[in-house]
Amino acid sequence: MSENQTQSSAENARAEVVTHALSQDITLPSTGGKSAGTFVLVTLDNGFDHTKPNSFGPQGLAELEKAVDAAAERAAKGEIVGFGVTGKPFIMAVGADLMALPSITDREQAVDIAEQGHRVFSKIADLDVPTFAFVNGASMGGGVEIGLYCDYRTMSADVPAYSLPECFLGLVPGWGGTYLLPNLIGVENALQLIITNPLSNNKMATGAQAFKLGVADELLAPVTFLEDSLAFAAAVISGEKKVERPEVNKDEAAWKAACDKARVFTMQKTGGAAPAPLRAIDLVEAARTNTRAQGFAGEDQALGDLIMSD
Secondary structure, eight states: OOHHHHHHHHHHHHHHOOEEEEEEEEOOOEEEEEOOEEEEEEEEEEOOOTTTTOOOOHHHHHHHHHHHHHHHHHTTTTSEEEEEEEOOOEEEEEEBBBBGGGGOHHHHHHHHHHHHHHHHHHHHHTOOOOOEEOOSSSETHHHHHHHHTTEEEEETTOOOOOOOOOOGOOOOTTTTTTHHHHHHHHHHHHIIIIIITTTTTTTOOOOOHHHHHOOEEEESTHHHHHHHHHHHHHHHHTTTTTOOOOOOOOOOHHHHHHHHHHHHHHHHHTTOOOOOHHHHHHHHHTTTOOHHHHHHHHHHHHHHHHTTOO
16 A cells, blocks of 8 residues: 555544534424424434444534524524434434544644534524423533533433543543533532543443433433423423422532542542543632633633643
């Protein structure tokens, strides 16, 4: 094989498997004898079966951004009443496409990856209609984080793996996880998913366990998961159902104590040799008072540093 052929093969091997954002209009089921309206559902699907999970690379994120932008235009015109995102059978998404990391040659490229994820996912949070994540299958990293930008989440009872494994990989949850998660489920539960599980041989939570931690509003049977999720969305949008969540304790002393406990655990597990978990804890601690923009900027810088580190 010639040098050019070898280079071409290497480039093909690194080529992104694009996770497409497939949009469809759904007429929501009736509530009180009246249709709740038109709902846009985006399905993440890379075109392969469950043995090749969805992941987010630059092209896939760009395609998702187009789908969300289109929904934003329709929402502004009053054409839709809600937006949702789900995955292909058995798989939501397993995070960023890590195959691209070896091709990153400078810190600016590393920061760009973090910023793109934040920008695209934030457009979901900024939609003018209620937003929903229907977590139908395995969710890791960015597959967890995309759901955190939605207003509401349903979880299938048979989800086998729900995790933020970044600290196990020498990174931090860099697409909103260290800011959005503690502000959704509280600092202790967030640190369970961000620090304790990854540093315990990369332990994965099940969907039911994640639901108990507070990441989802409804735990639904897998057989009728999508149907029931759409019914939940219809009830919320129509006002028939009101979702109530426990208030997150923002007490400074309690928040710091949880983070200090996580630091002790991290030192016991790593001896301080791994910078990522300690960086993640710092970001979680700052999330108590940070704005969203400040939290995301911190993640951008952390990912830039860690991707370029040994």
